[in-house]
Amino acid sequence: MIENLFPNLNRNQTLTIVSLMRNGRLTDSKLKDILGYKSENSAAYYRKELEKKGIIKGYTAEIDWEKLGYSTRFLIIVEAENSVTLHEIERDHIFAADEYLKNVGDIVSTPTLFGNVLLKDVATSYGTLATIHGLATSEDAVRSYSEIYLKERYHGIQTTVYILKDFSIIDFFIQKEFIEKYKKLSPMTEKDEKRLEMFRGKFFKRFAPRD
Structure with missing residues (x-):
């Protein structure tokens, strides 16, 4: 049901956000396990994607709630x-x-x-x-x-x-x-x-x- 948390994000983006909110120092190696991937590059892709969109503004993961729709x-x-x-x-x-x-x-x-x-x-x-x-x-x-x-x-x-x-x-x-x-x-x-x-x-x- 976590997929419904942020309507404008997909499942992997949402899992990445929530995981980094729990632990901003989470490595791509551990993130790939959470996302269910074998490659760290796949986990890094979702992290960088959220950074480029400006949703993740810094670490420990500082979330721009307005960009997630909660203004x-x-x-x-x-x-x-x-x-x-x-x-x-x-x-x-x-x-x-x-x-x-x-x-x-x-x-x-x-x-x-x-x-x-x-x-x-x-x-x-x-x-x-x-x-x-x-x-x-x-x-x-x-x-x-x-x-x-x-x-x-x-x-x-x-x-x-x-x-x-x-x-x-x-x-x-x-x-x-x-x-x-x-x-x-x-x-x-x-x-x-x-x-x-x-x-x-x-x-x-x-x-x-x-x-």
């Missing part, structure tokens, strides 16, 4: 009358990210009616507020995610969307270590499992990249 940086502020709903949002995203990691890949790509959204962080803070930020292919994609997905799933919340013009993004890889630590400190409850089952049946089918 909109955003922050969504979620307000609720109580902290229970906000903690549900946070826990749902953590356990959903864990499910996504097992079935799809390291980067959470969320398709909407108007484009894709990449989530960087979902966190509760300041009592009755939660923050969600990341990148999207368009402002409409962000607003669709906010108005259709969030408000449909969490009744009674209010969302405010901010489109950020100056914002530094490091990466969008699911943080495996954090998820494992979180699950040890706060194990999944029966209620969490029921909500995750709903995610498997509805959210995962709706938003997971399609073959």
